[in-house]
Amino acid sequence: xxxxxxxxxxxxxxxxxxxxxxxxxxxxxxxxxxxxxxxxxxxxxxxxxxxxxxxxxxxxxxxxxxxxxxxxxxxxxxxxxxxxxxxxxxxxxxxxxxxxxxxxxxxxxxxxxxxxxxxxxxxxxxxxxxxxxxxxxxxxxxxxxxxxxxxxxxxxxxxxxxxxxxxxxxxxxxxxxxxxxxxxxxxxxxxxxxxxxxxxxxxxxxxxxxxxxxxxxxxxxxxxxxxxxxxxxxxxxxxxxxxxxxxxxxxxxxxxxxxxxxxxxxxxxxxxxxxxxxxxxxxxxxxxxxxxxxxxxxxxxxxxxxxxxxxxxxxxxxxxxxxxxxxxxxxxxxxxxxxxxxxxxxxxxxxxxxxxxxxxxxxxxxxxxxxxxxxxxxxxxxxxxxxxxxxxxxxxxxxxxxxxxxxxxxxxxxxxxxxxxxxxxxxxxxxxxxxxxxxxxxxxxxxxxxxxxxxxxxxxxxxxxxxxxxxxxxxxxxxxxxxxxxxxxxxxxxxxxxxxxxxxxxxxxxxxxxxxxxxxxxxxxxxxxxxxxxxxxxxxxxxxxxxxxxxxxxxxxxxxxxxxxxxxxxxxxxxxxxxxxxxxxxxxxxxxxxxxxxxxxxxxxxxxxxxxxxxxxxxxxxxxxxxxxxxxxxxxxxxxxxxxxxxxxxxxxxxxxxxxxxxxxxxxxxxxxxxxxxxxxxxxxxxxxxxxxxxxxxxxxxxxxxxxxxxxxxxxxxxxxxxxxxxxxxx
Amino acid sequence: xxxxxxxxxxxxxxxxxxxxxxxxxxxxxxxxxxxxxxxxxxxxxxxxxxxxxxxxxxxxxxxxxxxxxxxxxxxxxxxxxxxxxxxxxxxxxxxxxxxxxxxxxxxxxxxxxxxxxxxxxxxxxxxxxxxxxxxxxxxxxxxxxxxxxxxxxxxxxxx
Numbered sequence: 101x102x103x104x105x106x107x108x109x110x111x112x113x114x115x116x117x118x119x120x121x122x123x124x125x126x127x128x129x130x131x132x133x134x135x136x137x138x139x140x141x142x143x144x145x146x147x148x149x150x151x152x153x154x155x156x157x158x159x160x161x162x163x164x165x166x167x168x169x170x171x172x173x174x175x176x177x178x179x180x181x182x183x184x185x186x187x188x189x190x191x192x193x194x195x196x197x198x199x200x201x202x203x204x205x206x207x208x209x210x211x212x213x214x215x216x217x218x219x220x221x222x223x224x225x226x227x228x229x230x231x232x233x234x235x236x237x238x239x240x241x242x243x244x245x246x247x248x249x250x251x252x253x254x255x256x257x258x259x260x261x262x263x264x265x266x267x268x269x270x271x272x273x274x275x276x277x278x279x280x281x282x283x284x285x286x287x288x289x290x291x292x293x294x295x296x297x298x299x300x301x302x303x304x305x306x307x308x309x310x311x312x313x314x315x316x317x318x319x320x321x322x323x324x325x326x327x328x329x330x331x332x333x334x335x336x337x338x339x340x341x342x343x344x345x346x347x348x349x350x351x352x353x354x355x356x357x358x359x360x361x362x363x364x365x366x367x368x369x370x371x372x373x374x375x376x377x378x379x380x381x382x383x384x385x386x387x388x389x390x391x392x393x394x395x396x397x398x399x400x401x402x403x404x405x406x407x408x409x410x411x412x413x414x415x416x417x418x419x420x421x422x423x424x425x426x427x428x429x430x431x432x433x434x435x436x437x438x439x440x441x442x443x444x445x446x447x448x449x450x451x452x453x454x455x456x457x458x459x460x461x462x463x464x465x466x467x468x469x470x471x472x473x474x475x476x477x478x479x480x481x482x483x484x485x486x487x488x489x490x491x492x493x494x495x496x497x498x499x500x501x502x503x504x505x506x507x508x509x510x511x512x513x514x515x516x517x518x519x520x521x522x523x524x525x526x527x528x529x530x531x532x533x534x535x536x537x538x539x540x541x542x543x544x545x546x547x548x549x550x551x552x553x554x555x556x557x558x559x560x561x562x563x564x565x566x567x568x569x570x571x572x573x574x575x576x577x578x579x580x581x582x583x584x585x586x587x588x589x590x591x592x593x594x595x596x597x598x599x600x601x602x603x604x605x606x607x608x609x610x611x612x613x614x615x616x617x618x619x620x621x622x623x624x625x626x627x628x629x630x631x632x633x634x635x636x637x638x639x640x641x642x643x644x645x646x647x648x649x650x651x652x653x654x655x656x657x658x659x660x661x662x663x664x665x666x667x668x669x670x671x672x673x674x675x676x677x678x679x680x681x682x683x684x685x686x687x688x689x690x691x692x693x694x695x696x697x698x699x700x701x702x703x704x705x706x707x708x709x710x711x712x713x714x715x716x717x718x719x720x721x722x723x724x725x726x727x728x729x730x731x732x733x734x735x736x737x738x739x740x741x742x743x744x745x746x747x748x749x750x751x752x753x754x755x756x757x758x759x760x761x762x763x764x765x766x767x768x769x770x771x772x773x774x775x776x777x778x779x780x781x782x783x784x785x786x787x788x789x790x791x792x793x794x795x796x797x798x799x800x801x802x803x804x805x806x807x808x809x810x811x812x813x814x815x816x817x818x819x820x821x822x823x824x825x826x827x828x829x830x831x
Numbered sequence: 832x833x834x835x836x837x838x839x840x841x842x843x844x845x846x847x848x849x850x851x852x853x854x855x856x857x858x859x860x861x862x863x864x865x866x867x868x869x870x871x872x873x874x875x876x877x878x879x880x881x882x883x884x885x886x887x888x889x890x891x892x893x894x895x896x897x898x899x900x901x902x903x904x905x906x907x908x909x910x911x912x913x914x915x916x917x918x919x920x921x922x923x924x925x926x927x928x929x930x931x932x933x934x935x936x937x938x939x940x941x942x943x944x945x946x947x948x949x950x951x952x953x954x955x956x957x958x959x960x961x962x963x964x965x966x967x968x969x970x971x972x973x974x975x976x977x978x979x980x981x982x983x984x985x986x987x988x989x990x
Contacts, residue, residue: 518939525834536919
C-alpha cells in the first residue's frame with residue numbers, strides 16, 4: 101500500500117508567490133522531475149517537505165536546519181510582503197495531497213499568518229507571526245470533498261503514514277545528506293539497517309538468554325561437585341585453571357575492545373576525511389574557477405565605472421566631439437564668412453596694388469610656374485621655352501623672365517595692406533578646429549555606439565555575475581553542514597594519512613596479536629572444559645546437571661552462529677544489491693568495472709570499499725563517487741527488503757556533484773527502487789533552450805518512467821521583491 | 832596687431848559667471864573632486880562651454896549681473912590645452928560676428944582700442960549665453976526635471 105503524493109502547493113512560500121492554486125505541482129506515481137536553475141525554487145520546494153515532516157527549513161545561507169518558528173520573515177515571498185499594507189496580514193504555507201492505497205486521500209496544510217507592523221519588510225521585528233493550526237483533511241477516493249480530521253494523534257498518524265519516520269532517512273535526500281545516512285565506520289549504523297531488514301534482534305535476545313542459562317548450568321554443576329565428598333584436588337585445579345584462562349580471555353577481550361575503539365575512531369576519522377578530502381579538492385576546483393572570474397568582474401566593473409565617469413569627457417575629446425552636435429549651421433556660416441573675408445581682403449589688396457602698380461599686378465601664371473631653375477635657364481639662354489621665342493637681354497620679354505624669377509622676393513618685400521593681418525587667425529581656427537567639426541555627421545552614431553558599449557559592458561558584467569553566482573551556488577551545495585570548511589586541503593590530507601596509518605597499526609595489533617591470542621585462549625578454554633567435564637563424570641554427580649550444561653553450551657554456540665549467519669547473510673545480500681545498483685548508476689560513466697565490497701571488521705563494523713578490477717581498495721576518490729557508493733547502499737537497503745518499499749523518494753539535487761552519465765543512471769535506478777520519486781534537479785536546465793532543458797532532459801521527457809516534468813522559471817535580473825517562480829509543465 | 836596677438840588677446844580673458852550659479856556649478860562640475868549624485872563634468876570650463884552651447888541653441892541670452900556679483904575662473908587659453916576645443920569654440924563665436932556686432936574685414940583695419948572692445952564683446956557674448964544655459968540647468972535642477980543618468984547631458988542637448 102504505497103503512499104503516492106498527488107500534489108504539492110505553496111502559498112507565498114519563498115519565491116512561490118500567490119495562492120496555493122497558483123503554485124500547485126501535480127505529481128504521479130513513477131518519476132517526477134522538477135528542473136530548476138539555481139535560485140529558481142529548488143531547495144525551497146524541498147524545504148516544504150522539511151516543514152511538513154520536521155517543522156524545519158534548511159537555511160541556505162548557514163546550511164543549518166532551523167525551526168519554522170524561527171525562520172519567520174525569511175521564508176515569505178518578498179513580493180507578497182511588499183504588497184501587504186501595514187497592519188494588513190498575509191498567509192504563508194504548504195499543502196500536500198497524497199493517496200494511500202486505493203481508498204483514502206489526504207490533505208495536509210501547514211501555514212502561518214504574518215501581520216505587517218511597519219514599513220520595513222525584511223526586518224523580523226516588523227512582522228508578527230501566528231502559527232496556524234495544522235490542518236489535515238481526509239476523503240475517500242470515490243468522493244471528492246475533504247473532511248477535516250480533528251484528533252491530534254490521528255493527524256500525526258496521517259503525516260507519518262506518508263513516510264514512516266524510520267524510513268525518512270532513506271526517502272528524504274538532500275545533497276550531501278546521502279553521506280550521513282550510512283556511516284560505515286559506526287557499527288550501529290549498518291546494524292541498524294540490518295535490524296530494520298531482518299529479525300536479527302530476536303537471535304540476539306535468544307543468544308543472550310542462552311548464555312545466561314549456560315552460566316547458570318555450570319554453576320549448578322560446580323555446586324554439585326563441591327557437595328560431593330571426594331574433594332578432588334585435580335578437579336579443583338582444573339577449575340582454577342579454567343578460571344585463569346577465562347580471566348586471561350576477558351583481559352584480552354578488553355584489550356580487543358580498546359583496540360577496536362582505536363580502530364573505529366581512526367576509521368570514523370578517515371571516513372569523515374574522505375568526505376572532506378573530496379570536498380576540499382572539489383572546493384579548490386571551484387575556487388580556482390572563481391578567482392579569475394571574480395578578478396575579471398572587478399576589472400569589468402572598474403571599466404564600467406570609468407566608462408560612465410568618462411562619458412562626459414566625450415563632449416570635449418576631439419575623438420568624439422559631442423559638444424559640436426547641432427553646430428552645423430555655425431560651421432557652415434564660419435566658412436562662408438571666411439570665404440567672404442578672404443575675397444574682400446584680396447579685393448582690398450588688389451585695389452591697393454593696382455593703385456600703386458597697375459601694370460605689374462596682374463599676371464596669370466600660377467606661383468612657381470615655371471620653376472626658378474627653368475626660368476634661370478631661360479634667362480641664361482635668352483630664350484623663352486614656354487612660347488619658344490627669343491628673349492634677348494634688354495627686351496621686354498627678357499625683363500618679364502627676370503620679373504617672374506624674382507616674384508617670390510617681391511612678395512616677401514610686400515608692404516602690409518591692412519593694420520591687423522588676421523588672415524591666419526581665421527585660417528588657423530578653421531584648420532585647428534577640424535577634429536570637432538569633421539565629426540559632426542558621426543556624433544549621433546557615436547552616442548548610439550557609446551550606449552551600445554554601455555549595454556555591452558553591463559551585459560558582460562551580468563553574465564560574469566551570473567556565472568559566479570552559479571559557481572558559488574554549486575560550491576555552497578557541496579558544503580557540508582557542521583564541518584569546518586576552512587580546514588586546508590593540506591591538513592586534511594595529512595590527517596587522512598594519519599588515520600589510515602592508525603587503522604593499519606590497530607588492525608595489525610588486533611589481527612596478528614590479540615585475535616590469535618583470544619583464539620588460543622578459547623581453544624584452551626574448550627579443552628579445559630572438556631577436562632573439567634571428564635573430571636565431573638568421575639565425580640559421580642547426577643547426569644542431569646552435566647547434560648543440562650552440555651545442551652545449553654551447544655545451544656549457546658548455535659545461537660551465536662545463527663546470529664552471525666543472519667548478519668553475514670544480510671550483509672552479503674546488501675552487498676549484492678548494492679553492486680547491482682552501483683553498476684546501474686555508473687553504467688553511463690567511464691569507470692572501469694570495480695566492485696563494492698563489504699568487509700566485516702573484528703569489532704563488527706563494516707568496512708565498505710570500492711575495489712578496482714585488480715582487487716585493490718580505491719581511496720580518496722571524488723565526492724560524487726563517494727556519494728554514488730553510498731547511494732547504492734541506500735537503495736540496496738530498500739531493495740533488499742523483502743516487502744515492497746512503500747514510500748516516495750524526495751530528492752533535492754542529490755546529483756549535483758556527479759556527471760551527466762551518473763545523472764542518467766540515477767533516474768533509471770530510482771525508478772526501479774521507489775514507487776514514486778520527486779526529484780529536484782538543476783543539471784537538466786539549459787537557459788538557451790526553448791524548452792529550457794538539455795539533451796538528457798529531453799531524453800528523460802520521452803522516457804515512459806518519467807511521469808511528470810516541470811521547469812521552474814524566475815525572471816532574469818529581477819529585483820528581490822519582483823522575484824517570482826513560475827513553472828511550465830512539460831509532461 | 833598680428834593674428835597671434837589678436838588670438839592672445841582673446842585667450843588671456845577670464846570669463847565670469849554669476850555668483851548665483853555657484854551651486855549649479857558645484858553640482859555639475861566636480862573639478863576633480865568627489866562625485867555627486869548627478870552625472871558631472873570635470874573642470875568648470877567644460878560645464879561652462881556646455882552651458883554656452885545650451886544657451887546658444889536654446890536662445891537663452893542672459894547678461895551677467897554687475898561685476899561684484901560675478902566670479903571669474905581660468906583664462907580661455909588654459910581650457911583643455913593642446914586640444915582644438917578652444918579653436919572650435921572661437922569658430923562658433925566668430926560665426927556669430929553679426930550678432931556680436933562686427934565685420935571680419937573691418938577687424939583688420941581697427942586700431943587696438945577698437946579691437947579690445949570687440950574682444951570684450953566676444954567675451955560678453957560667451958558669458959551671456961553660458962549664463963543663460965546655467966540658468967536653464969539651475970531651473971531644471973531645482974524643479975527636479977533632471978533625470979539622473981549617465982546620459983543626462985546628452986539627453987539635455989537633444990531636447
